Amino acid sequence: MFENVIYFDNGAATRMDERVLEAMKPYFFDLYAVATSQFGYSSGVDARDALDNARGEMAAALGANPEEFLFTSGSTESSNLALKGVALALVKQKGRHVVTSPLEDFPVWHSARALEKQGFQVTHVRVDETGRVDLDHLRESITPETILVSIQAANQEIGTLQDLKAIGEISREKGALFHADATHSFLRVPLDVREVPVDLVTVSAHTIHGPKGIGGLYVREGTPIRKWMNGGFQEFDLRPGVENIPGAVGFAKALELVTPEETAHLQRMRDRLIERLLQVPHTRLNGHPIHRLPHNANISFRFVEGESLLLHLDMRGFAVSTGSACFSRSLEASHVMLGIGGDHERAHGSVRFTFGRYNKEEDVDAVVEAVAEVVTELRRISPLGKD
């Protein structure tokens, strides 16, 4: 049934690639042992090898050493570990100040809030109307008590990319650690930790046609960080728990399948969609026009509300997302749209399209036509925009 849906919500979850599942299968039915120590029985050792190979691939994709990459249950856990793990390690010796952006995705956003409740101070660095961080304000915001700067590589809603190299250099210069949530940019936008002075990076498999429930955290060697979950001593004694070997293997396979050619194809579709949708009257693009994720388009349509737009598109077989309050779990308008200085109305009328491997060229024209029709109809019944 879902096969017939034309899916533009790859930012939320992606269809898993069959080849990923094939790579994972042996680790469910055949090599299902845990990764015991190297002195264990042989299938445990094989399991450890599989985990190490996957780890090595993930690390190499970031330009890191294998010992610097931990597997987690996903980007939410990774970002929690980054913020709370560093806080635990540095609160006594350095300070209680964290610098972050007002556009972060929920794991960083709410982890920072949780730290605030425990007596930390959080400074939100200024961003411009396209969502780009104000680097001067960043520099001013970091103090000797700042233990961590956490600023995302790319925004989950409006797609804006940050200048990680510049942010990293400023953080280094001022003596603060730098964490980047790269959940939405990983493998679509290059990131090499030998060139970018970043200390922690959050990644996840669910955005790149890998399985849900597995992610990772890059931790630069020497970074002060403490585990916050207690149990065994897996993942370099930073993240206990039975290792998700099928997940790790699947993640590594998904990584292998992402290519620059594919990303260029997604970008072409994105550009075509944006160009055609902006021809609909009273629309605007949200986020930076150039420094944006190659597979993300976010457009606000005036005078109509996102959830009703989404439902109409659903009835026509298209899946998209919206920043409308009605759609959120807290009934609040997107904090990202508000954070870039947009008003509530702009948030309520925003629609996000995110492309993936299984989108086709003809899907773009089909959805543009559908959106134009739906917006016309909703504007007909709307009290706004008429005079």
Added chain:
Amino acid sequence: MPLPYTELVMEHFRHPRNVGQIDDADAKAVEGSPACGDMVAVYLKVDFESQRITDIKFESYGCASNIATGSIITELAKGKTLEEARNITWKEASEALGGLPPIKSHCSVLAVDGLRSAIENYEERHGLVKERKPTTVEVVRKRLKRVMNPVTGLDLVRTRMIEDIEVSDGMVRVVIDLPADHQFANNIRDEISEKIEPRWDVERVLVEFTE
């Protein structure tokens, strides 16, 4: 088909009844706002003799529930006297659609408030003097019955969420029995402010939480 909505809601969403404006309307009202993401405009034509609503139209900005409740309210109100129409409750509107998810019950409240505001507008135009009653604790409590708890779909008074109400010198203070970081805390605070702040003698509304 998406599961949370009944067939009736979907029908009124796809084909809303009585959409539009009335150019020579006898009454008009708007409830909600673009900022809320929820807005409804109601137009009435009333036969003076019988006080019956002879025509009613609506416009809507909002989610499927908002459109469906706007539509159903026009069907429920058409042909009724102003008194009868004024007494239509949000529950009746919701039930006429086969029910709404609790988180959406505020949409049927909005539609009913839109209709009631339009009726008030008619009365104002026809010289029925409205005294400006001062805002008291009781007045605030009555207004708080129009604010829904998105979890249960019932109002804040009914679900005993009101810990305290204080009114003094143009300031209204409401304490809600919820943690400040509750999923819906911000939404509830905004809704309370919207319902109380417009009152003629209120300068400030303070909403506090018990944790």
